[in-house]
Amino acid sequence: MSKIVVLGAGISGHTAASYLRKLLPKEHEVIVIAPSSKWNWIPSNIWVGVGAMEPEDVTFELEKVYKKIGVIFKQAKAIAIYPEGTQTTSKPFVLIEYTGRDFPGKKENVEYDYLINATGPKLNFEATPGLGPDKNSLSVCSASHAKQAAQELKKTIENMKKGKNAVFLVGTGHGQATCHGAAFEYVFNLDFVLKKEKVKDKAKIVFITNEYELGDFGMAGAHIKKGGYITHTKTFTESLFAERNVSWIKRAHIYKVESNKAYYETLYGSTHEIEFDFAMLIPPFAGVGLKAYNKTGEDITGNLFTSNGFMKVDADYTQKPYEEWKAADWPKTYQNPTYKNIFAAGIAFAPPHAISKPMYSPNKTPIFPAPPRTGMPSAIIGRNCALNIASMIKHGNQTPKHTASMAEIGAACVASTGASLFSGTAASITVYPIVPDFEKYPEYGRDLYYTFGEIGLAGHWIKLLLHYAFIYKAKLKPFWFVLPE
Numbered sequence: 001m002s003k004i005v006v007l008g009a010g011i012s013g014h015t016a017a018s019y020l021r022k023l024l025p026k027e028h029e030v031i032v033i034a035p036s037s038k039w040n041w042i043p044s045n046i047w048v049g050v051g052a053m054e055p056e057d058v059t060f061e062l063e064k065v066y067k068k069i070g071v072i073f074k075q076a077k078a079i080a081i082y083p084e085g086t087q088t089t090s091k092p093f094v095l096i097e098y099t100g101r102d103f104p105g106k107k108e109n110v111e112y113d114y115l116i117n118a119t120g121p122k123l124n125f126e127a128t129p130g131l132g133p134d135k136n137s138l139s140v141c142s143a144s145h146a147k148q149a150a151q152e153l154k155k156t157i158e159n160m161k162k163g164k165n166a167v168f169l170v171g172t173g174h175g176q177a178t179c180h181g182a183a184f185e186y187v188f189n190l191d192f193v194l195k196k197e198k199v200k201d202k203a204k205i206v207f208i209t210n211e212y213e214l215g216d217f218g219m220a221g222a223h224i225k226k227g228g229y230i231t232h233t234k235t236f237t238e239s240l241f242a243e244r245n246v247s248w249i250k251r252a253h254i255y256k257v258e259s260n261k262a263y264y265e266t267l268y269g270s271t272h273e274i275e276f277d278f279a280m281l282i283p284p285f286a287g288v289g290l291k292a293y294n295k296t297g298e299d300i301t302g303n304l305f306t307s308n309g310f311m312k313v314d315a316d317y318t319q320k321p322y323e324e325w326k327a328a329d330w331p332k333t334y335q336n337p338t339y340k341n342i343f344a345a346g347i348a349f350a351p352p353h354a355i356s357k358p359m360y361s362p363n364k365t366p367i368f369p370a371p372p373r374t375g376m377p378s379a380i381i382g383r384n385c386a387l388n389i390a391s392m393i394k395h396g397n398q399t400p401k402h403t404a405s406m407a408e409i410g411a412a413c414v415a416s417t418g419a420s421l422f423s424g425t426a427a428s429i430t431v432y433p434i435v436p437d438f439e440k441y442p443e444y445g446r447d448l449y450y451t452f453g454e455i456g457l458a459g460h461w462i463k464l465l466l467h468y469a470f471i472y473k474a475k476l477k478p479f480w481f482v483l484p485e
Contacts, residue, residue: 001028002028002114004030004389006020006031006032006115008117008118008119010034010042011346011374011378011379012346012381013034013346014032014039014062015378017386018069018386019387021069030070031073031110033094034073035075037100038059040058040143042141045142045143045145049145050190050193051153052193055144058467058471060471063075068476074096074108076099076108077096077097078119080094081095081290081304082293087295087297089109089111091112092111096109114343117349118345118348118385119287119348121288122286122288123139123142123283127284128173128284130256131174133145133149136258137173140280141179141282149280160202161199164202165203166202166277167278168187168204168279169208169278170279172209172254173254173281173282174254174284175255175368176253178372179285180216180218180282180372183280185417189418191246192418196420205247206276207247208252208281209252210250210251210253210369211356212267212368213234214233214237215236217372218369218372219355222444222451223446224452230444233429240427251266251359252267253365253367254281260276261276262276266361266367269363287306292305304338310348310349311349312336312344314333314334314337316352317350317352333403333404334384340398345385346382347378354369355371356369375413376411377411382485383485406433409434410431410432412430413427414428415427415463416460422457423457425456425460426456428455430450432447433447
């Protein structure tokens with residue numbers, strides 16, 4: 001019998017656990033450890049953040065779903081990994097601390113034969129003083145954060161209806177933040193709601209971003225097919241911003257947020273400030289802070305994780321200039337190079353480098369997006385880890401056979417730009433591959449046959465359909481595995 005432990009129950013971890021249970025005979029144990037009792041379909045947090053949905057519409061309790069398929073669920077956070085065991089126990093284990101109501105604060109060692117680290121990100125609000133829902137800005141990174149944003153938005157709109165003008169600041173709250181898609185979606189859903197409430201004339205909406213150009217999205221932008229022409233996402237995005245009368249500030253690093261005021265540095269070294277009445281700013285991501293120890297108790301965290309807390313996998317982490325970056329640098333199996341029974345999936349794995357070109361201000365401040373690895377690629381990577389572990393257990397082959405390099409897989413994104421069955425819109429974009437490969441595709445870095453974009457009402461219907469389809473899939477309803485990742 002093998003025991004597989006999955007740390008995290010987000011899109012990547014939940015996908016991995018679901019496939020492990022489907023692929024492996026019942027005598028093998030699958031254990032999921034996650035600090036929250038609920039699963040969250042994060043893409044729809046955008047709609048929660050403008051009041052179009054409630055947290056209950058985008059979350060559900062995990063334990064009932066796992067009990068149905070025979071997965072053991074522990075509501076706890078992982079603290080440390082002991083990949084060699086200790087001097088008194090030979091099996092590797094994870095030290096966890098319970099977060100649920102039943103055993104709060106209780107610690108336990110959970111042994112494993114195979115481990116998938118799918119812990120997701122730490123929302124690193126602390127990287128920017130004053131950033132975050134507990135301080136001076138809002139977020140949609142969790143369902144509860146999004147609900148808070150919706151409540152504050154409602155208050156702001158009520159004041160506007162009484163005659164007050166308002167400045168809305170939306171974007172990235174740090175020069176190294178990623179998840180631009182969430183900020184992009186939120187700013188246009190905000191625009192849609194303000195129009196619906198008939199207060200847009202009293203609003204100034206400003207989008208602030210660390211992107212060198214709009215449409216970078218942390219993936220160095222893309223050339224897309226649209227209307228028979230090849231268009232860069234810069235043109236596609238700027239056109240949408242101009243059409244909706246949303247102004248923008250690019251190449252910016254917010255370094256401090258006060259009540260109703262944000263301070264930022266530009267790529268050119270100048271500093272500015274902007275006052276706001278409402279701010280939704282995406283934080284940078286970091287690893288959750290797991291520690292690692294060897295058999296003698298020596299701290300080996302630096303061997304297992306990079307300095308920002310993400311887990312090392314089969315990527316090429318050699319430091320080299322941007323001009324020497326290659327698609328081959330990116331991991332394929334997500335197996336840790338030292339401990340072959342450990343994998344990392346989703347946001348938890350350490351990318352070899354950014355995708356967008358590194359940019360620094362004269363003050364040596366990095367102002368460029370970190371690489372995104374959420375949504376569709378996270379689910380694909382989670383499934384890939386499950387396939388490899390199942391194969392290793394069944395066939396005794398310790399070399400993973402299944403690959404899912406972000407330089408070899410594509411991604412589809414349907415970004416809401418207004419929620420309504422009859423007047424809503426969404427931008428539908430596909431890219432292949434996610435990480436550009438200029439050796440294989442010298443002109444654009446991607447295959448333009450599979451890289452295209454469009455915006456319209458049909459996109460909103462697709463976005464809504466995907467909302468219900470992926471929650472159905474996550475609840476492991478009949479034939480859930482037929483639906484794609």
